[in-house]
Amino acid sequence: MGKGGELSDGVVKKIILSYTYVAIWIFLSFTVIVYNKYILDRKMYNWPYPISLTLIHMGFCSSVAYLLVRIFKVVEPVTMSWDLYLKSVVPIGLLYSVSLWLSNSAYIYLSVSFIQMLKALMPVAVYSIGILLKKDVFKSDTMANMIAISIGVAIAAYGEAKFDSWGVILQLGAVAFEATRLVMIQILLTSQGITLNPITSLYYVAPCCMVFLFFPWLFVEYPLLKDTSSFHFDFVVFGTNSSCAFALNLAVFLLVGKTSALTMNVAGVVKDWLLIAFSWSVIKDTVTPINLVGYGLAFLGVGYYNHAKLKALKDKEAQKKAQQQTDEETGRLLEERDGDINGGKKNESQN
Template identity: 75%
Template sequence: MGREGGGGAMSEGVVKKVLLSYAYVAIWIFLSFTVIVYNKYILDPKMYNWPFPISLTMVHMSFCSGLGFLLVRGLRVVEPPTSPPMTRDLYVASVVPIGALYAFSLWFANSAYIYLSVSFIQMLKALMPVAVYSIGILFKKDTFKTETLLNMLSISFGVAIAAYGEARFNSWGVMLQLAAVAFEATRLVLIQILLTSKGISLNPITSLYYVSPCCLVFLLLPWCLVELPVLRATSSFHPDLFIFGTNSLCAFALNLAVFLLVGKTSALTMNVAGVVKDWLLITFSWSVIRDTVTAVNLIGYAIAFLGVAYYNHVKLQALKAKEAQKKIAQADEENAQLLEERNGDRKNDSQA
């Protein structure tokens, strides 16, 4: 009877954990979906028609900076990292480069919404593993493997086919999105080099607290040169506070959802969930926004999707192997300690 009760409690715990994981995934997909569609709505000339991606990014960063400062310094909901402490030198050496890359990544990604459909942008984002792997090798954070190279080539081939079949192909928009992917991939690699390797752990609130002001500074110069003169010429425009406020709030909530998803599950789970989100966005773009999605588009993305799925599978197997080795090493260490204790007891007995 006792075993059955224990088994029932264990099964309930497992079910609860699985349901929570699905809830985290659903929240992240919903918020990511909302932010992408909302940004497209604001920036697209055929919708809200406010084609100022730098300004929109600066609105997001200003909102996140203010809210991050309130939560960290005002309400003290979270504490800044103390081991090691975030000194000025560490901030300049580690956070500033990441902030600069994040600023340009967001700028170019938002700019692409003006020229490309939501569905095609999601297809181009499938190149992210290719960019991360290539930059990882460049910075010697990853090792070259022929099998992985072939996998990256298959993803690239699929995206190339999708681009060939794109009905609204715009070369400038494609260049902007590819630049956004390159900057984001570099940022992800530098996070490993500049933060993770130094033992610095930032949650989304402290990340926004440190990174958002930095992004704002790096966006200020291009904003003054590119968008400010145009905004002055269109002084009749009065931004809708509700639209920009809720849009910024969604962007902030998305950062919290990323932390929740990765912290409670894994980064790999987010990658897999991202594939589901991409298919949902493609379907939404075709059925609701009425973007043209061709058969060649879908064939190309299906090839890229299979490549990304295989990439995630290989990463999952590598993580499982690493965890297994870690457990074996812990077991060996425990056995060695136990043997040492037994030898010590025998030695004490012989002396007595």
């Protein structure tokens, strides 16, 4: 703070940069979601091949990540043995590929606004899977919060004007696989001290996704593409779409690295409301009052969950700091005691 309570230039610059990172992430996330919807929806671009779209994304991301890591050396690759790669990265790649496949498929059947409402179940899925895999501890108050979020999403689903059971199953499956992937990252990689930024993550994971997606694509979508003469590559549409998807990964790294994961969670809520408004006003999707009431309840539950996580993190950091201060004080007292003892022995020897 400067004179008269004014903010210093450094603080103002930091605030402006933080808002800039948030704006970039919201814009790119917003663009990728709407762009995918545009490509896959039968009433828009009418190219309903989610496996093919995901394959294109992974192929583009793999190529760019390889160039940045191996050719231009923008980031250094992580030291990783083949054994660790097969046991850790490959399972994560499998989960990621299925999650992307299912989430992109849901855009064919559901509106953008309703998909965002269903995504509010992500904390519920992460917490539940964390308990099943013994990565998290069951707490009655947290579970009550999860139930409140679930009830809110259920109300939103009840009020959905164009409810499609198959689309809901696909999106819930995407949430379940993505939540499992996030928990497995903690178990398989983070616990071993390995952290991957978006570029190295795509460098290792994207090729796995391509392999896992190739076989279902070969049997499910390739025959359809061949028979319907849809097997042409629009470089402008798919090139810009893939570029946005890759840029979004970099924006995530920028936002979390320069601010915090909590900032990203709060920005995600803003993005969801913007998408719901855009879906209603521009795409002309029907958003009912019951939709909004249900999502509002789920939104409050997610907000409380993030608040509780932040409080737990602050308490943990405070305990760690207090323990460090205690250890330093103990060490200082021991040094003083040893000094007094040595001084006493020295006096005795002189006598």
